[in-house]
Structures are given as structure tokens and as C-alpha cells.
Amino acid sequence: MKVSKKIVLLGHFGVGKSSLIRRFVENTFSEDYKVTIGVHIFKKNITIPEQGTDVSLVIWDLEGNDDITNTRLSYLLGTHAFIYVYDVTRPATYESLESEINFLKEKQKNTSITVVGNKEDLVTKAYLKQNSGNFGSLTDLYVSAKTGDKVDLLFSNLAEALIK
Amino acid sequence: MLKEYIKKYTKPLVQYSILDFDGNILESDNALFPEFKKKHIGDIHPFFEIITPLLIAEENETIFSCIHLNIENKEITSDILLQTFEDGKHPLLIIHDLTSHYNNYQTTAQVRNESVINSQILELKNTYLKEKESFKNTFIANFSHELRDPLTGILTFTDILSKTNLDLQQKDYVQILNSSSGFLKKMIDDILDISIIESGNLELSIEPFNFIELLNEIKFNYKIKAEQKGLEFHYSFDEKLPEIIGGDAKRLRQVLTNLLDNALKFTKDGSITFNVSLNQLRARKASIHFEVTDTGVGLKKEDLDTIFTSFSQVNNDDTIKGTGLGLAIVKYLVELTKSEIKVSSEYGKGSTFSTNINFVATPSLKLDKVKSNKKDLPSASRKYNILLVEDSQITQLSVLKILASNGLFFLDIVTNPEDALARISNIDSEVDLVLMDIKLKEFQGDDIAKQIRKLPERHQRKVPIVAMTAKVFKEDLKHYKKIGINDVLKKPFNQSQLLDVIARNLK
Numbered sequence: 293m294k295v296s297k298k299i300v301l302l303g304h305f306g307v308g309k310s311s312l313i314r315r316f317v318e319n320t321f322s323e324d325y326k327v328t329i330g331v332h333i334f335k336k337n338i339t340i341p342e343q344g345t346d347v348s349l350v351i352w353d354l355e356g357n358d359d360i361t362n363t364r365l366s367y368l369l370g371t372h373a374f375i376y377v378y379d380v381t382r383p384a385t386y387e388s389l390e391s392e393i394n395f396l397k398e399k400q401k402n403t404s405i406t407v408v409g410n411k412e413d414l415v416t417k418a419y420l421k422q423n424s425g426n427f428g429s430l431t432d433l434y435v436s437a438k439t440g441d442k443v444d445l446l447f448s449n450l451a452e453a454l455i456k
Numbered sequence: 457m458l459k460e461y462i463k464k465y466t467k468p469l470v471q472y473s474i475l476d477f478d479g480n481i482l483e484s485d486n487a488l489f490p491e492f493k494k495k496h497i498g499d500i501h502p503f504f505e506i507i508t509p510l511l512i513a514e515e516n517e518t519i520f521s522c523i524h525l526n527i528e529n530k531e532i533t534s535d536i537l538l539q540t541f542e543d544g545k546h547p548l549l550i551i552h553d554l555t556s557h558y559n560n561y562q563t564t565a566q567v568r569n570e571s572v573i574n575s576q577i578l579e580l581k582n583t584y585l586k587e588k589e590s591f592k593n594t595f596i597a598n599f600s601h602e603l604r605d606p607l608t609g610i611l612t613f614t615d616i617l618s619k620t621n622l623d624l625q626q627k628d629y630v631q632i633l634n635s636s637s638g639f640l641k642k643m644i645d646d647i648l649d650i651s652i653i654e655s656g657n658l659e660l661s662i663e664p665f666n667f668i669e670l671l672n673e674i675k676f677n678y679k680i681k682a683e684q685k686g687l688e689f690h691y692s693f694d695e696k697l698p699e700i701i702g703g704d705a706k707r708l709r710q711v712l713t714n715l716l717d718n719a720l721k722f723t724k725d726g727s728i729t730f731n732v733s734l735n736q737l738r739a740r741k742a743s744i745h746f747e748v749t750d751t752g753v754g755l756k757k758e759d760l761d762t763i764f765t766s767f768s769q770v771n772n773d774d775t776i777k778g779t780g781l782g783l784a785i786v787k788y789l790v791e792l793t794k795s796e797i798k799v800s801s802e803y804g805k806g807s808t809f810s811t812n813i814n815f816v817a818t819p820s821l822k823l824d825k826v827k828s829n830k831k832d833l834p835s836a837s838r839k840y841n842i843l844l845v846e847d848s849q850i851t852q853l854s855v856l857k858i859l860a861s862n863g864l865f866f867l868d869i870v871t872n873p874e875d876a877l878a879r880i881s882n883i884d885s886e887v888d889l890v891l892m893d894i895k896l897k898e899f900q901g902d903d904i905a906k907q908i909r910k911l912p913e914r915h916q917r918k919v920p921i922v923a924m925t926a927k928v929f930k931e932d933l934k935h936y937k938k939i940g941i942n943d944v945l946k947k948p949f950n951q952s953q954l955l956d957v958i959a960r961n962l963k
Contacts, residue, residue, distance in 0.1 A: 296505055305565075306573045325573075327566040329558060330522020330533060335502040350502045355522075356569070366520050370506040384576050 296348040297454045303377035304385040305356025308410040311437035313353050316447050321438050328355045340452050347451045360392040373404045380409040409434045473549045479508040489527045515542040533558040596651040600644050601926035604947035609850030610637045611948050616857050646781040653788040657930040660792050665705035678716045688727035696734045702816030707789050714782040715809050719750035726751025742817035747810040755801040840865050846893040847871040858951045873904045880916050887919050894925040909940040920961040
């Protein structure tokens with residue numbers, strides 16, 4: 293059995309949304325920053341071994357925005373899950389985390405939201421602990437697109453949750 | 457003909473396709489993508505997977521802007537419009553190729569985002585550096601505070617020991633103790649000074665002082681020091697120098713002695729020359745030139761830029777001791793006067809350090825206006841009751857020994873607020889002055905001071921309080937004043953400093 297799920301990545305610009313997707317889909321990483329405008333759409337098929345289910349993840353890489361309310365709402369149509377990405381090194385990207393998440397919850401009441409702190413390779417564990425108050429209790433996972441740490445885990449956990 | 461040209465040169469930018477309600481492509485002009493036919497729309501590109509649920513028989517227009525499509529090895533950035541109809545007509549899909557327009561937008565966004573991110577990163581780096589600097593200064597202040605208690609003990613008891621009956625060998629030992637602890641004190645003072653200066657907390661005072669007297673005193677001390685090292689000491693003080701000038705005498709002395717110490721340190725043979733001359737004397741300003749020349753090891757050209765940096769020592773000779781802070785302090789202090797320190801040097805032959813500093817100089821500056829902090833102890837018809845609030849046994853003993861040797865004081869020692877307040881409130885024996893350690897292990901001395909100032913009896917709450925502390929940053933001093941502390945005794949202190957501060961504050 294094969295199912296298709298739409299996942300949308302959101303967050304401020306420069307937080308590494310495209311890099312996370314490239315790491316997951318192509319297993320590559322580039323230090324060069326290329327601004328995403330509009331939306332790029334990728335597809336990757338994965339198998340959930342426990343259920344023996346093939347899942348086709350259609351991943352929407354939205355352009356970064358420092359105000360989520362400016363997001364084009366047509367991009368959100370038919371979304372099964374959101375991944376909200378911020379950059380653990382740049383406070384501007386997580387300062388309004390709570391209100392951004394609330395906006396998403398309001399717009400898509402029944403869609404799951406996974407909050408991810410990217411670029412964890414640039415900071416120490418102690419830094420993450422010290423700043424956990426700033427990131428809020430909302431963060432589900434710290435990842436690194438650069439090293440690949442927990443990137444596969446992020447998408448496979450999400451896929452598994454989506455077919456339950 | 458025209459039709460042929462139009463056909464040949466028109467680049468199609470819009471593609472029209474008709475779909476059925478399941479998402480199969482029924483018809484397409486294939487203007488952009490030739491293979492856009494007889495397929496399920498969802499198989500063409502993953503974007504179109506979200507189209508299928510929207511294919512219903514209702515009048516509706518859905519626009520998707522700036523969608524990147526990569527189909528049949530052709531990449532475009534497009535706006536996509538899906539039009540559905542309520543009368544059962546099949547849905548219409550229109551793809552607008554707006555690649556050129558969006559590429560321009562991408563370039564603008566790239567510049568803008570990079571600029572915002574770079575400025576955020578720069579701001580973060582600045583914040584990080586400030587935090588690091590602040591941590592360093594706090595660390596140094598706390599660390600030097602911890603060193604000051606034991607050092608007070610060493611200095612006090614070395615002083616007391618030197619006044620007992622000692623044989624010659626013992627006197628030599630005490631002399632070594634004395635000079636070593638003096639050196640240690642100088643290093644701690646330098647480290648604390650640097651932390652105060654680097655945190656921007658140092659302000660120079662402008663008070664009248666006897667400039668010629670200060671120069672003569674420095675000359676006298678360094679002539680002896682130079683001769684003890686077998687060096688010649690030359691000096692020249694311009695006759696036109698004003699006797700009384702306004703400025704920060706303490707910091708000027710620090711600049712000059714640091715320069716002379718540096719010259720002494722790096723000169724093994726030859727001489728040290730100390731010249732002071734008047735550049736200009738105007739209505740209210742005197743510009744004075746200071747110069748210290750030595751015939752020491754000199755400096756290599758590449759070292760000239762680093763000698764004024766904190767903790768830098770360009771000479772790796774282990775026999776030359778120091779923290780590497782002396783010249784850094786000189787540079788900072790001279791710069792606070794809006795001047796600069798200059799150095800010229802020849803490696804192996806010696807160096808000259810010079811600076812021009814402006815002072816206040818007006819005929820109205822008189823010696824009798826020079827403020828003196830010195831005050832003799834009042835002649836006593838009775839002994840004074842001093843209350844010491846201190847939990848360090850070393851400091852307790854030091855104060856006890858100094859006051860006991862003087863014979864004018866009774867000393868009570870307490871270590872907590874309750875005992876302090878109880879002792880001050882004792883009506884049978886009035887406390888004349890409180891010596892208060894600010895950083896007790898379990899209590900804050902400034903909190904106790906606040907409680908004293910709230911006591912019901914006027915003479916009790918007005919008792920003079922002297923803070924004993926190593927925390928003498930500008931904001932600390934402001935804080936002490938605000939909570940009613942009358943004076944501050946900086947740790948480590950010696951006998952005369954303790955007696956002076958008591959004399960100044962006794963009523």
C-alpha cells in the first residue's frame with residue numbers, strides 16, 4: 293500500500309529549510325546560501341518497516357518569511373504536517389516562535405506541527421540547555437542539515453506518525 | 457510574412473490544459489511542455505498532487521504563485537491557475553511561465569536576506585564579545601577580591617613582625633616577605649585596574665595637586681632604585697613647569713611609575729632618563745611633555761604594536777617578572793586624557809616612551825586648595841568603640857592587631873546582622889564607628905548597613921560606616937554612597953590606611 297503525504301516546511305529565511313530537505317532527499321549539503329522564493333516541491337518515497345507501508349512524502353519548501361502571516365495561504369492547502377524550522381544561533385528566528393505556531397494552529401486546526409531547531413552543530417549542548425527558555429517548550433528536535441544529525445529521524449518519525 | 461515571423465519568434469509563456477475530475481489530462485496545447493498529454497496530472501510533477509482534490513464541479517479559481525516546476529528537463533518558475541466550473545465543464549489548468557520576472561525578484565531577495573542575516577550575526581558577535589568581556593571583568597574582580605583577604609593578613613603581619621625584636625637574619629627574611637607581598641599587591645592592583653579600565657568604569661578626577669612635589673618624589677624613589685641596580689639616573693624638569701596643576705595625581709603617578717618601572721625592568725647596563733617639559737601654557741591649560749628613555753634591551757619593529765596589549769610580554773626572559781599589564785595601563789590612562797603614548801626604540805640599544813598630557817592650569821589654583829584626605833586621630837579623652845563586622849579570621853586578626861597597637865580603641869567583632877544590630881543598639885556602650893566587610897560568606901554587608909540606617913535611635917542609625925571591600929568599581933562606590941556608607945577602605949589595606957580611614961570618619 294502506498295500513501296502520499298504533503299509536508300510543508302516553514303520558518304524565517306536563512307534557517308536552513310532547503311538544506312534540511314536537500315540533506316533528506318539527496319543527502320547533500322552546501323554552505324552556499326541561495327534564497328528560496330515561492331516554493332520548491334520535492335518527493336521522496338520511504339518505507340515504514342513496522343507497518344510495511346510505503347509513504348510518498350511530497351515536501352514543500354516555502355520561501356522564508358520573518359512574519360508567518362505573510363505566507364501565501366494557497367501553499368497550505370491539503371497539508372498533512374508542518375515542520376517549523378528556526379536557527380538556534382539567531383534569536384530573530386525564534387523570538388516569535390509561539391505566536392507563529394499559534395497562527396499555524398489557527399489556520400490548519402488538525403494539522404500536526406513539528407518544531408525543529410536547526411544548526412545544532414554550531415552550538416554546544418550546554419548552550420541549548422541554557423537557551424531552552426528562549427526556544428520555549430515547543431521544540432521537538434534539534435537537528436543539523438550540515439552534519440545530517442537527526443534529519444532522517446525527523447522525516448521518518450513524521451511519516452510514521454502520519455500513517456498511524 | 458508577419459504571421460510567419462510571429463510563429464517563428466514568439467516564445468510561448470502560457471500553457472492551457474483541460475483535465476477530467478480524476479486529474480487525467482484530456483487536452484493540452486503543450487506550449488511549455490510537449491509531453492503534457494494523456495497522463496495523470498499527479499504523475500507530471502509532485503506539485504500537481506494537490507490539484508486532484510480541488511477538481512470539483514464548482515465555480516472556483518485557485519491561484520498558486522511562484523511555483524518552481526522541473527518537467528521534461530525544463531525548469532520554470534510559474535504562476536498556476538486552476539479554474540473549475542459549476543456547470544459540469546471540465547477544469548482548466550493554466551501555467552504562466554514567469555521565470556524571468558521571478559529571477560529578478562530572487563536576486564533582490566538574495567541581497568536583502570544576506571544583508572539582514574549578516575547584520576544579525578554581527579550584532580550577535582558583538583553581544584557575545586561584550587558578555588565575554590563582562591564575564592572576564594567580573595571574574596577578575598571576584599578573583600582579586602578573594603586574594604585580597606589573605607594578602608591583607610600577610611601585609612599587616614609582615615608590618616607588625618618587622619616592628620618586633622628581630623636578629624639580622626630574621627630582618628632579612630621579613631624584608632623579603634615585605635617586598636614579595638608588595639609585588640603581589642602591585643600585580644593584583646594592576647589586574648583590577650585593567651578590569652576597571654576595560655569595562656569603561658574608570659573616570660579621571662580633576663583635583664589641584666602639587667605637581668613639582670610629585671615629580672620630585674618620583675625622581676627621589678627611582679634614583680635610589682636605579683642606583684641599587686647599578687644604573688645611572690638622569691632627570692630634567694623644565695623650570696617653567698607650573699607648581700600646582702589640576703588633574704588626577706594618582707593616575708599620573710601610575711603612568712610615570714609604570715614607565716619608569718618598565719625602563720628599570722629591561723635595563724641591565726647604562727642609564728634611565730626622566731624628562732618633563734612644558735609644551736604650552738595657555739589661559740586654562742598646561743600641555744606637559746613626559747619622556748622616559750632607557751639604554752635597555754630595546755624592541756624589535758614587529759613588537760612595537762603589541763607592547764601596549766594586556767598580558768603581552770615581548771621579552772621571553774624568565775628573569776624579568778611582571779604581568780605584562782604596566783604598559784597597557786599606561787596606554788589606557790593616557791588615552792583617557794585624550795592623548796597618546798609614543799614609543800621609539802632600537803633593538804639592543806634602548807627605548808624612549810613619551811606623551812603629552814593636558815592639565816588644568818589657572819593662577820587661581822593654590823596649594824591651600826589642595827584637598828587632603830589625611831586627618832589625625834582626635835585626641836582622646838576616652839577610647840573609641842569600633843565594631844568590626846567581618847567573618848574572615850585573617851582580617852579580624854589584622855584589624856585587631858593594628859587597633860590594639862594604637863591603644864585608642866576598643867574593638868568588638870561580630871559576623872552576622874543580628875549581632876551587629878544588637879551591638880549598635882546597646883545603650884550602655886555606644887559604637888563610634890562600624891567597619892563593615894561587604895562580602896560576608898552568608899550575608900551582604902550592604903544589607904546590614906541598610907538595616908543600621910533604619911534603627912530607631914538617631915545616634916545609632918547615624919553611626920559612621922566604613923566599607924571594607926575589593927569591589928571599588930564606579931557603580932559599587934555609587935551604591936555604597938546611596939545606602940548610607942560613609943567611606944570605603946580598599947582591601948588589601950595596611951596599618952596607616954586603616955587608621956586614616958577611621959580618623960577621617962570618627963565624629
